[in-house]
Amino acid sequence: MGVAQVGVGENSKTMQPRRKRRRKIDWIAYGYLSPALVTICVLSILPIFYTIYISFTNFDQMHFTSYQFVGLKNYLELLNPKDPLSDLFIPTLIWTVIYALCTTGLSYMVGLVIAVLLNNKNMREATVYRTLLIVPWAVPTLITMLAWQGLLNDQYGQINGLLHGVLGLPRIPWLTNPIWAKVGIVTANVWAGFPYMMVVCLGALQSIPTDQYEAAAIDGASWTQLFRFVTMPSVWRISLPLLIPSFAFNFNNFNGSYLLTGGGPPNSNNPFLGTTDILASAAYKMTISFNRYDLGSAIAVLLFILVAFISWLQMRYTGAFKEVDA
């Protein structure tokens, strides 16, 4: 290192442009990166390309060994509103968007409100509350959603038992009525998802330097003003970038919907998918249940494009947000 430093010193004295060249490249780095690069190539990139390729063929159970290139046929079937198969894509897309928006938005709001309430200096037992509230996040979604499937059962489930038997409300047809199934899914997902948002917002709240509050208090700011002009900007700045991946995650949250309802209840004008299938579970069902690898891949490719587009939009938005802030 000593030698290198002398070298840099000489350079900066004599010639400015040569300085860039002095930066030594550790070629061995590629050796260290190879396990990651190889696995990502084989298990992420190649399958994506193969999926794109399949989506332009007629690959299904009938044509398992010999399948042909059919061009845009699968996409035209899915996207043309006059084609019967478009029932597969468009209503599913609408529900996927609603599902992702509601789950992310409600989890964020609940998490933020609770974080703000917990961040009260006078609440000495806040740590206990925080620990209790984190529990749903700690349980794997797989187990949570399967348990909710049991709890929300129309006949035997304990949620209806509580609402009907104890509170005297009418039995709610969770999981068998399309609307209530959707309400049930969003409820269970917010239940499982808000602790993450709460933890993130709490972290954001605690990272606000106390001198900001003290300065504002000396200037005579009221409690609401403190909240609006000191707390919220910081919380927004830290938590907004985390909302992007969270939304993208929920857009593809297969476990959160499929394990609860299996996509059901059935849809009368769609033989393939149920009313609560999201695009990810649509691609899954087309592949596994109906062996239509071509349609499954086409849905997956459309999903790739959608997620990329949404992420790009949101990044632009939050990027612009940052510039205004600064």
Add this chain to the structure above:
Amino acid sequence: MSMASQWNSPATQKVVTRTKRTRLRPGEATVLWVSRVIIWCVIAIVLIPMWFVFTASFDPSNSYISVSFFPAHATFANYRALFAGGQFVIWLRNSLIVGLVLGIAQVFITAISSFAFSKLRFYGRKYGLMTLLLLQMFPNFLSLSAFYTVLAKLNMIDYLGSYILVLLGASAFNVWLLKGFMDSIPKELDEAALIDGANTWHRFIRIQLPLSAPMLVVIFLLTLVGSFGEYIFSGVILQSPQNYTLGVGMYDMISGQFAKNWGEFAAAALLSAVPLAIIFAFAQKYLASGLVAGSVKG
């Protein structure tokens, strides 16, 4: 801030009482108690479903319709049935094999590539990680039909090994997390090693690896916990019950004959969820601070 300053000037007193817990102003007391009541309600909503599962696991009668907050005659019948069947133990073993292999592999791949990103110079260092992170916004289960058809053609369906293989990929998120951690290890240590003539491998194995051990443990645990929650590939690849992982087995339990299995399912859910939740809660602290630190850095 010393106690004395509180009595000195009336001007600072207002500020001090805000931060010290000496006495609450009336408005603050109201806010505090309203917050408490709201939080208690939320905690009740959070805990009641879990309590239901808990009681169901001890309720041998499987009586759902009468909701009682305490089971009338609690027994371990469901737990005994779960172990007597024998399948639960096999599923647990399979899940542990998958989780341990994936955890160890993930730690190895993450450590070695984070070291490169944090301490070495190479082309693509600046944007490589960002590219990988963006790439992994598309989860690999979207390529399910590609995986499924290739595995089917190679006759690799229904093997635990092929299931592990599919999930073996590096996680850009973990690399990002560990790179951030390694960036915070003082440069002087690395420079001292260089002066002593250490090569790259020694710098990695003797300095960076031991110092980032806490984060590696966190990554191992999170991978382990995460593997228990994977359903899509396990549901597709593992088809015979002796190859099931816990997730697939439990899915079969509940989606099969619900009324018959609810008690046993609840017992299985508790037995698997409690250790996983404890591990996760332990690892989560580090994760949360890492997440926020990373987002601030941009």
